[in-house]
Amino acid sequence: MTRFTLRRRVEFADTDMAGIVHFTAYFRYLEAAEHALLRSLGLSLFDAGGAARLDWPRVSASFDYRAPLRFDDEFDVRLRMQRLGQSSVTYRGEIVREGVVVAVGRATVVCCRVGKGGTLRAVRIPARVRALLAGTGAKAVRKAAPTTRRSRRRAGSG
Amino acid sequence: MTRFTLRRRVEFADTDMAGIVHFTAYFRYLEAAEHALLRSLGLSLFDAGGAARLDWPRVSASFDYRAPLRFDDEFDVRLRMQRLGQSSVTYRGEIVREGVVVAVGRATVVCCRVGKGGTLRAVRIPARVRALLAGTGAKAVRKAAPTTRRSRRRAGSG
Amino acid sequence: MTRFTLRRRVEFADTDMAGIVHFTAYFRYLEAAEHALLRSLGLSLFDAGGAARLDWPRVSASFDYRAPLRFDDEFDVRLRMQRLGQSSVTYRGEIVREGVVVAVGRATVVCCRVGKGGTLRAVRIPARVRALLAGTGAKAVRKAAPTTRRSRRRAGSG
Amino acid sequence: MTRFTLRRRVEFADTDMAGIVHFTAYFRYLEAAEHALLRSLGLSLFDAGGAARLDWPRVSASFDYRAPLRFDDEFDVRLRMQRLGQSSVTYRGEIVREGVVVAVGRATVVCCRVGKGGTLRAVRIPARVRALLAGTGAKAVRKAAPTTRRSRRRAGSG
Numbered sequence: 001m002t003r004f005t006l007r008r009r010v011e012f013a014d015t016d017m018a019g020i021v022h023f024t025a026y027f028r029y030l031e032a033a034e035h036a037l038l039r040s041l042g043l044s045l046f047d048a049g050g051a052a053r054l055d056w057p058r059v060s061a062s063f064d065y066r067a068p069l070r071f072d073d074e075f076d077v078r079l080r081m082q083r084l085g086q087s088s089v090t091y092r093g094e095i096v097r098e099g100v101v102v103a104v105g106r107a108t109v110v111c112c113r114v115g116k117g118g119t120l121r122a123v124r125i126p127a128r129v130r131a132l133l134a135g136t137g138a139k140a141v142r143k144a145a146p147t148t149r150r151s152r153r154r155a156g157s158g
Numbered sequence: 159m160t161r162f163t164l165r166r167r168v169e170f171a172d173t174d175m176a177g178i179v180h181f182t183a184y185f186r187y188l189e190a191a192e193h194a195l196l197r198s199l200g201l202s203l204f205d206a207g208g209a210a211r212l213d214w215p216r217v218s219a220s221f222d223y224r225a226p227l228r229f230d231d232e233f234d235v236r237l238r239m240q241r242l243g244q245s246s247v248t249y250r251g252e253i254v255r256e257g258v259v260v261a262v263g264r265a266t267v268v269c270c271r272v273g274k275g276g277t278l279r280a281v282r283i284p285a286r287v288r289a290l291l292a293g294t295g296a297k298a299v300r301k302a303a304p305t306t307r308r309s310r311r312r313a314g315s316g
Numbered sequence: 317m318t319r320f321t322l323r324r325r326v327e328f329a330d331t332d333m334a335g336i337v338h339f340t341a342y343f344r345y346l347e348a349a350e351h352a353l354l355r356s357l358g359l360s361l362f363d364a365g366g367a368a369r370l371d372w373p374r375v376s377a378s379f380d381y382r383a384p385l386r387f388d389d390e391f392d393v394r395l396r397m398q399r400l401g402q403s404s405v406t407y408r409g410e411i412v413r414e415g416v417v418v419a420v421g422r423a424t425v426v427c428c429r430v431g432k433g434g435t436l437r438a439v440r441i442p443a444r445v446r447a448l449l450a451g452t453g454a455k456a457v458r459k460a461a462p463t464t465r466r467s468r469r470r471a472g473s474g
Numbered sequence: 475m476t477r478f479t480l481r482r483r484v485e486f487a488d489t490d491m492a493g494i495v496h497f498t499a500y501f502r503y504l505e506a507a508e509h510a511l512l513r514s515l516g517l518s519l520f521d522a523g524g525a526a527r528l529d530w531p532r533v534s535a536s537f538d539y540r541a542p543l544r545f546d547d548e549f550d551v552r553l554r555m556q557r558l559g560q561s562s563v564t565y566r567g568e569i570v571r572e573g574v575v576v577a578v579g580r581a582t583v584v585c586c587r588v589g590k591g592g593t594l595r596a597v598r599i600p601a602r603v604r605a606l607l608a609g610t611g612a613k614a615v616r617k618a619a620p621t622t623r624r625s626r627r628r629a630g631s632g
Contacts (some may be wrong), residue, residue, distance in 0.1 A: 336594075339501065
């Protein structure tokens with residue numbers, strides 16, 4: 001499966017008084033890698049291939065932490081698209097420092113159309129966007145799976 | 159089981175260009191509730207009941223998002239201590255706006271002793287701290303459970 | 317001159333590896349107090365008293381730091397509206413812990429109309445909004461002062 | 475005078491509901507450039523050239539905003555060390571997008587020794603550190619200037 005790697009360095013503002021990177025920063029690292037992956041495919045985050053504006057709010061996000069990152073550490077976010085649903089995409093990202101996986105994150109985003117007043121409604125991923133995403137080697141799911149259906153009801157946040 | 163509720167309001171800096179609260183903010187809300195719970199028990203975050211300094215890095219954190227929060231929304235973080243292990247504590251927190259659960263988060267933190275140079279080593283939760291936590295009604299686990307053992311190897315981050 | 321005070325407590329996520337509150341957090345504290353002041357006047361941040369939507373981007377923001385804040389510190393943001401221009405408002409906020417001013421911040425925001433595609437254009441503060449703001453005791457400036465004119469050219473950011 | 479340029483791209487998490495970069499993000503950009511400049515000189519942020527540990531808390535920070543940055547914008551932070559005092563350093567940084575200066579920031583940091591319990595005490599910049607900084611072309615100030623003396627009393631924050 002295709003991997004996308006984002007190289008990055010811990011910044012001072014990412015740290016907390018325990019002397020290590022605050023746990024929320026990893027979620028920003030993962031999100032930055034997702035957007036860099038889309039960009040590498042020629043996709044803009046809000047691009048629906050027409051007049052409509054898309055957004056990809058999260059329905060879930062998680063991280064398992066194995067070892068701390070510290071200020072100035074260089075690391076990779078090794079991102080993989082794990083599942084391509086009718087309207088959702090699931091990413092898995094490893095935070096790797098000097099060859100060691102220090103944290104593993106997951107995120108499921110749902111393709112939503114942005115309506116009047118910023119309302120969000122889950123929609124099928126547009127064909128052009130889907131084709132580009134599928135090209136990354138993600139396992140395409142043709143039939144609406146349980147997760148997808150639940151996601152439709154849950155035009156989530158973030 | 160004891161619940162602790164933290165009342166809060168969405169701030170402008172918590173929002174993103176999608177017009178809703180950025181998904182990472184929920185993790186900060188949950189963390190703030192955890193610390194408010196400890197404070198309500200008379201516990202300081204770094205207090206080991208002696209000279210030693212403790213820290214509680216996370217080994218995991220997750221959120222499921224059901225509906226977006228928006229600027230100025232008032233909400234509650236309804237926190238529950240779900241599991242009290244030998245060296246770990248698992249929290250579950252619901253984000254509730256006007257009676258509706260809009261997101262559910264979970265976090266497992268591991269009790270660590272802070273050593274020279276800020277190194278972290280997982281240790282048993284000190285008796286005094288444990289007694290106070292147990293008083294909240296969390297289900298105490300006397301024997302090291304699989305999760306606990308794994309946690310010991312994984313003095314995680316955040 | 318009218319003061320508005322916001323009581324607050326330092327959160328763990330506000331700290332950095334130096335063991336103190338990161339300098340950017342103070343700017344969020346000041347912004348939160350500004351919005352709380354507007355709310356106390358019955359004003360919504362984006363409310364123009366009609367169909368139009370306003371925004372108040374900053375043209376400048378600064379802080380002078382005298383002593384650090386630390387985790388769990390309780391403090392006040394003592395906010396004062398210093399100047400009410402044709403289209404701009406200048407705030408001054410003191411961060412006060414146990415009676416001691418530990419930091420002083422200033423911010424100038426410009427009243428902008430939000431247009432198509434999120435474009436921002438500086439406009440006169442609507443009369444109803446102005447009346448409410450003037451009621452706080454800010455020194456009203458009837459004639460366009462140099463700063464105000466410059467602000468009009470500089471529909472700034474943030 | 476020597477300039478140091480940090481290339482960067484706006485991330486989604488940097489934006490707010492006004493659809494532009496939140497004003498606090500610029501301060502993080504400037505700080506990241508400062509640390510990149512130190513790194514380019516072979517200096518570590520906390521390095522005192524011996525056993526002592528230094529920190530560089532801010533006594534002041536400010537930004538003037540001329541035009542907004544938006545998601546995915548690429549920009550440069552053009553950093554210049556403006557003044558090298560006995561114990562303080564003043565930076566000036568321009569945020570430049572496509573050749574246009576969209577914001578200008580300033581920051582004064584004070585060299586502090588980190589003592590027991592994380593206390594901060596302003597000290598003279600160590601000779602080795604000073605020599606490296608001076609090599610960047612900053613205007614060296616040999617005599618304690620008023621700002622410097624005030625800074626000594628004000629072991630600030632951030």
